[in-house]
Amino acid sequence: MHFRKMTPDDWEKVKDIYLQGIATGNATFQKEAPSWEEWDKGHMGFSRIISNDERNNITGWCALSPVSSRCVYAGVAEVSVYVATAYAGMQIGTRLLRQLITESEANGIWTLQAGIFPENKASIRIHEKEGFRLVGYREKIGQMDGIWRDTLLLERRSNDI
Numbered sequence: 539m540h541f542r543k544m545t546p547d548d549w550e551k552v553k554d555i556y557l558q559g560i561a562t563g564n565a566t567f568q569k570e571a572p573s574w575e576e577w578d579k580g581h582m583g584f585s586r587i588i589s590n591d592e593r594n595n596i597t598g599w600c601a602l603s604p605v606s607s608r609c610v611y612a613g614v615a616e617v618s619v620y621v622a623t624a625y626a627g628m629q630i631g632t633r634l635l636r637q638l639i640t641e642s643e644a645n646g647i648w649t650l651q652a653g654i655f656p657e658n659k660a661s662i663r664i665h666e667k668e669g670f671r672l673v674g675y676r677e678k679i680g681q682m683d684g685i686w687r688d689t690l691l692l693e694r695r696s697n698d699i
Contacts, residue, residue: 539589539590539591539597539630539633540589540590540591541587541588541589541590541633541634541637542587542588542590543586543587543588544586544587544588544599544601546574546578548588548596548599549574549577551596552588552596552599552620553571553574554622555596555598555599555620555621555622556571556620557570557571558620558622558623559620562658563682564655564657564658565620565655565658565661567680567682567687580603581601581602581603581618582601582602582603582604582615582645584602584641584642584645585600585601585602585615585638585641585642585645585647586599586600586601586602587599587600587601587634587637587638587641589621589630589633589634591625596622597621597622597624597625597628597630598619598620598621598622598625598630598631598634599619599620599634600617600618600619600620600634600635600637600638601618601638602615602616602617602618602638602642602647602650603615603616603618604616605651612646613646613647613648613649613699614647614648614649614650614651615642615647615649615650615651616650616651616652616653617635617638617650617651617652617665619631619634619635619638619661619664621634626660631660631661631664632664632667632668635664635665635668636668638650639668639669639694643696643698643699646699647696647699648695648696648699649693649694649695649696650670650693650694651691651692651693652665652670652691652692652693653676653689653690653691653692654689654690654692655687655688655689655690656688656689656690662690662692665692665694666692668694669694670692670693670694671692671693671694672690672691672692673691673692673693674690674691675688675690675691676688676689676690676691
């Protein structure tokens with residue numbers, strides 16, 4: 539497994555993996571993938587990481603979004619981690635998250651947050667394994683297909699910053 543910085547040329551494959559996550563119904567409230575320009579604007583310029591297999595196929599990706607535009611929260615970011623369905627269960631999500639933690643801290647991020655559907659047990663597991671803890675339960679935070687959904691708020695505070 540290799541890791542590298544995401545580039546705009548990766549967008550089509552990154553988008554495909556995102557759409558696979560959307561299709562599960564347990565990865566995001568989003569119903570469609572944004573354009574590269576929209577996605578780029580909504581994510582921090584650093585800590586955009588791609589995982590590749592030995593044949594250079596993109597197997598997953600992760601990135602950070604700011605949680606607020608207020609300067610006091612400049613070191614707090616929301617985590618996105620997506621793994622291609624064909625590569626599920628191969629520890630790719632865990633390895634991507636580890637890379638993301640290291641790179642985010644190198645860029646001054648002191649708190650990482652993740653909003654996860656309670657049904658997404660694999661995501662909860664990998665986040666907890668990497669030091670995230672449950673800090674909140676957001677009941678009926680948003681609707682998906684007319685059904686109110688809950689999310690868990692997990693957080694990881696840097697030990698180094």
